[in-house]
Amino acid sequence: MIHKVQKVFKLQKKVVGLICNVERKTSSEELFRTLNILPVSCVYVMETMYYIKLNNKGLKQNLATHDYKT
Numbered sequence: 001m002i003h004k005v006q007k008v009f010k011l012q013k014k015v016v017g018l019i020c021n022v023e024r025k026t027s028s029e030e031l032f033r034t035l036n037i038l039p040v041s042c043v044y045v046m047e048t049m050y051y052i053k054l055n056n057k058g059l060k061q062n063l064a065t066h067d068y069k070t
Contacts, residue, residue: 009040 013028020031032039038046052059 005044010037012040 015032016028017026
């Protein structure tokens with residue numbers, strides 16, 4: 001799974017570089033900002049947080065499983 005995500009991220013960086021017509025070694029961080037695009041990893045984190053917010057009542061908290069902090 002991680003290998004596939006890395007592949008998608010590299011492909012996303014390559015496409016952003018092609019859109020901006022820059023050399024391959026150019027850092028893509030500023031290009032993402034310029035194009036107002038989130039990297040795949042940020043989209044994953046955002047979607048995970050959104051899911052937790054929507055399903056907060058249905059998710060177990062740590063205290064529901066253990067009497068001690070883990």
